[in-house]
Amino acid sequence: MDYMTVRQAAEKWNLSPRSVQQLCTQGRIPGAGKFGKTWAIPAEADKPEDQRRKKQADQAGAGMPFTMMPLMNTPFLPGQCRETVESMEDGPQKDMAWAEYYYFSAQAEQAAQAAEPYLTSPDLGLRLSACWIYGYANLTTGQIRKARRALETVQRTLADGKNLSPDLRAAVSFVAAGAAVLLHLPLPEGLPSTREFLPLLPNGLRAFALYVQAHSLYLREDYAKSVGMAEAALAMGAEAYPIPAIYLHLVAVMDYMRLRQLPQAQGHLLAAWTLARPDDLIEGFGKHHGLMGGMLESVFKGNWPEDLRRILDVTYRFSWGWRRIHNLDTGHDVADNLTTTEFAVAMLTAQGWTGREIAAHMNISPNTVKRHLAEIKKKLGISNRNELKQYMLR
Incomplete structure (x- = not known):
């Protein structure tokens, strides 16, 4: 008989490895056996029925609302x-x-x-x-x-x-x-x-x-x-x-x-x-940070700095995954190597804001804006503002 690992079963059944291990421990996968610290699962084994789904189906049959x-x-x-x-x-x-x-x-x-x-x-x-x-x-x-x-x-x-x-x-x-x-x-x-x-x-x-x-x-x-x-x-x-x-x-x-x-x-x-x-x-x-043009930094930096830090962590984590799907499916190469501050400066620049306007909005100096723009151009390999637009969210 052919067998598969816990990880292979998890991928096949769209479950987490931990869920598959629990099913093995509970004896709900016929033919599964433990060898040392690992489980061997029959390759043709069907995904066990989720007990919560069974209860839900019974309730739905009794008229439980959508x-x-x-x-x-x-x-x-x-x-x-x-x-x-x-x-x-x-x-x-x-x-x-x-x-x-x-x-x-x-x-x-x-x-x-x-x-x-x-x-x-x-x-x-x-x-x-x-x-x-x-x-x-x-x-x-x-x-x-x-x-x-x-x-x-x-x-x-x-x-x-x-x-x-x-x-x-x-x-x-x-x-x-x-x-x-x-x-x-x-x-x-x-x-x-x-x-x-x-x-x-x-x-x-x-x-x-x-x-x-x-x-x-x-x-x-x-x-x-x-x-x-x-x-x-x-x-x-x-x-x-x-x-x-x-x-x-x-x-x-x-x-x-x-x-x-x-x-x-x-x-x-x-x-x-x-x-x-x-x-x-x-x-x-965190998900809308890039579209709010530095407003989060402008409002939160002096009032809720710790919350801003946590929100920006959400931004970094989600944006990485978001771009893996968006960029591939659309062919639009949204920049993924900018810091959140650089991204905000780049977004505002692409929308036609001047360096002084960006500085006043984000509570930074015009020279700081210039440094950010120089770093942005370096990272993206561009030389002017018009080229910047192709890398920003649309």
Whole structure:
């Protein structure tokens, strides 16, 4: 009989090696045997059924409602995020809410581990939620193959979902659009218009879908319409849902920076921080750093230096993985060898800011800006500002 290792089984079944070892120890893989400190697993062994998925299927058969990103879709007061999750009834919905909490609080490893058991869940909402969280968490941890596999599952589900009910189709469209836009990739083929699926989403998911739409408008350089959408969503109740509201505020920062309206940009950044800081929901700040044109450094450096350091760590970790997919799929060589400060200076320079304007905004001297620009040109092998644009986020 042919055998495979724990690692080979983990890759075959899309599990972690630790999960496979636990299954072996529990006797749930027929024919598996331990030799010394290692396990030998029959090469033809099937992936054991996840007990939580079995329980979930039983509940679904009894009429359990469709579940999608439960924490994102739950209103709570700032500072009560963990308490909100702990108060949920034990089961798949609570498990997924924990995965969300770990993800949005920049605990990528824990988020991936919590989401992994639901990657093949029979509940489509849980499966899509798990793919999204697992995919983006693995970008941060540098597990690019796992990230791509999860995000490609979302696209396949969209392509195969023509016969789904309208609410399930809306959920698939929501996740597929979000996965594409946040990677700055073209929207997938077969995606319904926002007008078709937006009304079918519950309030919290609808608010996040509006953020995704606003982000898409930003990428198309329609900054006024983008910020108008974000402002309208916040005015119409999105603030009650802290996770979508944080992201809506951050996209507004991006827009106002492009519109050169710095007081408004700063106001939205502080509003996002007021919602995020009590629960340490810092992931979104790290992911949007490059698009906020030095606003984080300008506001946080003197007020929350330790938080800024942690946010920039998120930026470095996520950006490395993000570029491994974005650059390959688009052919757009976004710079990956600049420091976060250099990247902010480069972004503002590419947008037409003068050295003195950058210096005043980032609270540094004009000579420091010049030194950063010299280092940027050296690292990228360019000689002028026009060449710089091809290396910056679009």
